[in-house]
Amino acid sequence: MxxxxxxxxxxxxxxxxxxxxxxxxxxxxxxxxxxxxxxxxxxxxxxxxxxxxxxxxxxxxxxxxxxxxxxxxxxxxPSGHLTRLTRISDVAGLLRCTEVRMALEERSALLAAERRTQPQMDVIARALDVLRASFQRKEGQTDADYAFHRAVAAASGNTVFVEVLDHLNDTIQQAMAVAHGITRDGSEERARRVMEEHEVVADAILRRDAEGAGLAMRYHLYRSRQRITDRQRDL
Amino acid sequence: MxxxxxxxxxxxxxxxxxxxxxxxxxxxxxxxxxxxxxxxxxxxxxxxxxxxxxxxxxxxxxxxxxxxxxxxxxxxxPSGHLTRLTRISDVAGLLRCTEVRMALEERSALLAAERRTQPQMDVIARALDVLRASFQRKEGQTDADYAFHRAVAAASGNTVFVEVLDHLNDTIQQAMAVAHGITRDGSEERARRVMEEHEVVADAILRRDAEGAGLAMRYHLYRSRQRITDRQRDL
Amino acid sequence: MxxxxxxxxxxxxxxxxxxxxxxxxxxxxxxxxxxxxxxxxxxxxxxxxxxxxxxxxxxxxxxxxxxxxxxxxxxxxPSGHLTRLTRISDVAGLLRCTEVRMALEERSALLAAERRTQPQMDVIARALDVLRASFQRKEGQTDADYAFHRAVAAASGNTVFVEVLDHLNDTIQQAMAVAHGITRDGSEERARRVMEEHEVVADAILRRDAEGAGLAMRYHLYRSRQRITDRQRDL
Amino acid sequence: MxxxxxxxxxxxxxxxxxxxxxxxxxxxxxxxxxxxxxxxxxxxxxxxxxxxxxxxxxxxxxxxxxxxxxxxxxxxxPSGHLTRLTRISDVAGLLRCTEVRMALEERSALLAAERRTQPQMDVIARALDVLRASFQRKEGQTDADYAFHRAVAAASGNTVFVEVLDHLNDTIQQAMAVAHGITRDGSEERARRVMEEHEVVADAILRRDAEGAGLAMRYHLYRSRQRITDRQRDL
Missing domain, CATH: 1.10.10.10 (Winged helix-like DNA-binding domain superfamily/Winged helix DNA-binding domain)
Structure with a gap:
């Protein structure tokens, strides 16, 4: 060996x-x-x-x-689903990428709450609707999820956040695909929880609660990361 | 207009x-x-x-x-030096870039303290020596500064941090060049202070003090940002 | 007026x-x-x-x-329940107290994950069981909740955290009583969510995940605060 | 033994x-x-x-x-001065107290930047002047230092922060006395640095830079803690 x-x-x-x-x-x-x-x-x-x-x-x-x-x-x-959905050799890469996202997106969410314009808020709200619909249809979650996070980054008013996110695009979407693959097989409860985490972020940005938005985004990514590595599908 | x-x-x-x-x-x-x-x-x-x-x-x-x-x-x-050293139209770009670095590098410093190997620590220590020498010679600070921050990112054990830093390389080096240009014209006291901020980061990584390393890096970038926009050269 | x-x-x-x-x-x-x-x-x-x-x-x-x-x-x-459960003139006091708790308990949870001994972990786990039982019985949640938070503070290994918590004891318990009063009237879903927030904290302390423990505690108190002022009982 | x-x-x-x-x-x-x-x-x-x-x-x-x-x-x-200035058996207590202060005062500084009224800002500015004078006279630093931190807590608009600070008053003042005792014996450079850390906090509160104020306070307490345990007086 x-x-x-x-x-x-x-x-x-x-x-x-x-x-x-x-x-x-x-x-x-x-x-x-x-x-x-x-x-x-x-x-x-x-x-x-x-x-x-x-x-x-x-x-x-x-x-x-x-x-x-x-x-x-x-x-x-970790979930047996994990191995069905991705080559094990990629998991380390997915987790590394999430680690960077936690740093970046906590900040872009915080800044979005401070600086978002009304049109930017509208884009976030629509992205949330699309994400909710995708959970109901049980398809398209990965695209909808990425669109939501990108809309938050754009609302930070700092294009570099969007640029870096797009640079990491492939890996992020792959991680999201794995996570949503596991969620899709999971309970209704789990899908509801994932959806709610996104709603807490959007709500804080709407209320211009900068600290809450950063906290909610960080918590969401922390839990996402756990959902990838954890055997218990209902996490 | x-x-x-x-x-x-x-x-x-x-x-x-x-x-x-x-x-x-x-x-x-x-x-x-x-x-x-x-x-x-x-x-x-x-x-x-x-x-x-x-x-x-x-x-x-x-x-x-x-x-x-x-x-x-x-x-x-802000410092009159600022306009000598960069086109005003670029300043917004420099500040945007620093904003992203604060998010990224706080985290890479924190992780470096947790995960750095001895060889990685040696690279950081050498980068610090080169930076100190460049301050004494009053030249080469920008390269030395970038090398230090890259060494910390590498010590995080997560290659994505290095990748993103390299992706932003041009803008970061430009921001550093401006900051060091202002520092070079400034007092001895100011150069000592910039050097010390780097030392506090490296010392925390050496002692595996994760929280201290993240805090010291964040504080360093916060002060760097202030030094770019502030008129008082001795900040 | x-x-x-x-x-x-x-x-x-x-x-x-x-x-x-x-x-x-x-x-x-x-x-x-x-x-x-x-x-x-x-x-x-x-x-x-x-x-x-x-x-x-x-x-x-x-x-x-x-x-x-x-x-x-x-x-x-805010919830109409709020006014049934406490004098409005006290609400400001409850919210002020939660603000201080967010600062204190994020830190005590983080330190608990780093330093907790096995006996301290056992006390936290038992407190969680008592809290779960109190939610099922729909009584005694306030005492059980306080006992959980005190057990986490004790596991930080720093007696000052416990001392300050005890100093604020009356106000904290009053805030908890109000929050649980609202929860008790709320949906099953809401009680499940409150319980889960406590479980995420305890799980991170168990796994010695310092950052996760601090984050989960902060998120829990942030959501608790929202539950007090928010009209939507199912938050 | x-x-x-x-x-x-x-x-x-x-x-x-x-x-x-x-x-x-x-x-x-x-x-x-x-x-x-x-x-x-x-x-x-x-x-x-x-x-x-x-x-x-x-x-x-x-x-x-x-x-x-x-x-x-x-x-x-650690500094030999440390043992001259306090019984070793108390050092653990001083450090425990600083740990709690880092949590509390990061937050009170952040909130002070958001909420301070002009009269509250005046009290902070005057406390800074008194502290500066005490460093020049080389006496009275402990009282002046405590007054500064209390003024920041008061400016948070949340009386519970002041209450908890006063509750810990004795231990905080003792820790400050030890730290200032070491500083007094140290270099001019060191006294300048301690003074500057306070100025960065006050300046951020003045500019209503909430995040900067929290960061600067946290950094100040982190460095204070190091100054107590570190042998190098010029830290």
Whole structure:
């Protein structure tokens, strides 16, 4: 079992993906102890910093937990849907992208509440309607979701936010497709919750509540990220 | 006096730039009252939302202040150096870019403190040394500054932060060039302060103080932004 | 119509309370324009800063909105339940207290995720069970809610957080009683949502996700605050 | 060597204090390795969670650092002045109090920028003048410092912030006295820096820059905290 080094930066991702894959397909089960750092180094022929990076990400995603003095354990298994909807090797990329979005979009939502014009608010409101309809039809959520987030970025009055979002467009839409794929298979309750998170953001922007808008956007992306990695579909 | 519409989005910037120019060259002086919204609409033949957007930015930059019920007043005059170092029409772009950087880099600094490897820390430390030397030689600060911020982004372990930074590269370097141009003409005290802000960031990353690193980076960019628009060179 | 000055600080609150009362009892309706600042000054015989303070709070609570150049308008009517459950004159106090809690408890939740011991986590988990049971029984929610928040503060490992919470105990419990009174009359959906917000906080503390815990706590208190002032019971 | 248990909560503090004392008086030196958790448990006859709590605080204060797989090491020695100015056993209390202040005062500064009246701004400005004069006279800084922070809290328009500050009054003033004692012995540069941090806060409140005011206050308290525990007087 050896990782094929592409670029140095990507080794940690590959290792992350391989361990994640074993958790998803059940070779590693909840409560199982992971091999030690040295064992992983040897098994995958990677350096210790690479192993630590992969473990730190698994930890950040809530997939493994550390018990002081006794190593790392599998904490939870992500949704089986996840593997049906995307190649495991891409999941690390999706999560990295969400991390950047949390930084960017918290701010664009906050600024949108401060600066949005009435026409910009109208675009956001219409995007929300389209998103609601797409949830009812159970199709088109990804496009509608992206349009909503782009409308909020545009309402920040700072074109650089839109530019960066468009630059990340492919990855963001892929992450959204995965998340909505899981949601579509999930309960009504879950779809309602996703819709409501968007409504709280839009409502704060409407009321010019800058802090609330930033907070609601951050919370929405935090929960989205959890929905991707979490086994419980109804999260 | 009419603004030539390029793209709709840019009208507010142009208006911002024109008013800023009048403040910088002294046609509008500290304490002067700006024309009313309607007067500005008429003078520049732009819509009311465009005027409001421009005023809101001038306000956010601390250049004008609002006295409830009696309009907007010039609060302070930015450095005369500013106009020597960049076309006024670009200043709005520089400030927009800094706004996005505050969101992105607060987070990359925070994550760098959590995840940086020893080699990544070494790169940051070396970038700090190069920056210190450039301040002493009074040349090369812009390259050294960018290298420092890129090293921090790389240490976040998330390549998307580096990718976005590189995407914004030109504008960031231009903003840094302007800021360092002003600093170079300024007091020793000012150069020491800029250097120290970078040291506080690096020190927090070294100590794995995630919250401190994010806070110090955010504060550094906040002060940088003020140094660009502020008339007082010793800020 | 004249306000009886108690202590200077409280005048703004009294005025806030009187305007709020008129909104609640329907004398001022959604979309109605408020009298101008000068008219309010004259009607209540208070100074302009007092009027502005009261308006700013009504604005912050999302009860009135400002249309530039044309004054303040009633945006929404808080729950009629609110007036049954507390004297209007106390609402300002409840909201003030929540404002302080948002600052304090975001931090205590964040620190709890970093520092909690296993016994402290057990206390939080038990408090959550008691809260869930109280929602099912539809009684005892206030005590259970306070016990949960106190358990989180204790898990921060910093006794000062607990001390300050206990110092504010009376007001906090009163605010909780009002909120739960409204929830009790509300839909099943609403009770489920309140319960879920607490679960997200506890789950993040369990996973030692410091940032998530702070975010989830802040979001919970933000939504609680909205539930107090909002007319829509199902918020 | 055994700790006398007062209240359970305080055991971690006592242990923290004892280890800190050994670092200050030089029994433990920079680069020295601390005994293992088990050895500390045995030496002080305390439980493992108590040891971990103490280590985590020393770590948070940047006094010790952890090298994965090989234990904890002394990172830096706090100022010798610290021990002259306060009993070591109180330092933990001072730091705990600062932790709560960071949460509270970031918010009160932010709200002050949004809501302050002109008279409240005047009180802040005068407090700043008194603080500046006290630095020049090298006496009275503690009272002046507290007056400044109280004036900011009052300008938040929320009396609960003032109430909580006054409730913590004794501990805050003691922490300030220690910090100013160290500053007084330090360089001119250091006093200038402390003064400047206060000015940045006041300036943001003056310009109604809410986000800047919160950020500047948080940064000021973060740096104050570092100044208490750091050996380098010129921080």
């Amino acid at each position: 050896k990782l094929i080094p592409e670029r140095k930066q990507r080794l940690g991702d590959q290792l992350y993906g391989q361990i994640l894959e074993q958790i998803v397909d059940g070779r590693l089960r909840e409560g199982d102890r992971l091999p030690s750092e040295s064992q992983i180094c040897a098994a995958f022929q990677v350096s210790r910093p690479t192993v630590r990076e992969a473990l730190m990400r698994l930890h950040a995603d809530g997939l493994v937990t550390t018990r002081q003095g006794s190593g790392s354990y599998v904490q939870k298994r | 009419k603004l030539i519409p390029e793209r709709k989005q840019r009208l507010g910037d142009q208006l911002y730039g024109q008013i800023l120019e009048q403040i910088v060259d002294g046609r509008l002086r500290e304490g002067d009252r700006l024309p009313s919204e309607s007067q500005i609409c008429a003078a520049f033949q732009v819509s009311r939302p465009t005027v409001r957007e421009a005023l809101m930015r001038l306000h956010a930059d601390g250049l004008v202040t609002t006295r409830q019920g009696s309009g907007s007043y010039v609060q302070k005059r | 004249k306000l009886i000055p108690e202590r200077k600080q409280r005048l703004g609150d009294q005025l806030y309370g009187q305007i709020l009362e008129q909104i609640v009892d329907g004398r001022l309706r959604e979309g109605d324009r408020l009298p101008s600042e000068s008219q309010i000054c004259a009607a209540f015989q208070v100074s302009r800063p007092t009027v502005r303070e009261a308006l700013m709070r009504l604005h912050a609570d999302g009860l009135v909105t400002t249309r530039q150049g044309s004054g303040s308008y009633v945006q929404k009517r | 055994k700790l006398i248990p007062e209240r359970k909560q305080r055991l971690g503090d006592q242990l923290y204090g004892q280890i800190l004392e050994q670092i200050v008086d030089g029994r433990l030196r920079e680069g020295d390795r601390l005994p293992s958790e088990s050895q500390i448990c045995a030496a002080f006859q305390v439980s493992r969670p108590t040891v971990r709590e103490a280590l985590m605080r020393l770590h948070a204060d940047g006094l010790v650092t952890t090298r994965q797989g090989s234990g904890s090491y002394v990172q830096k020695r």
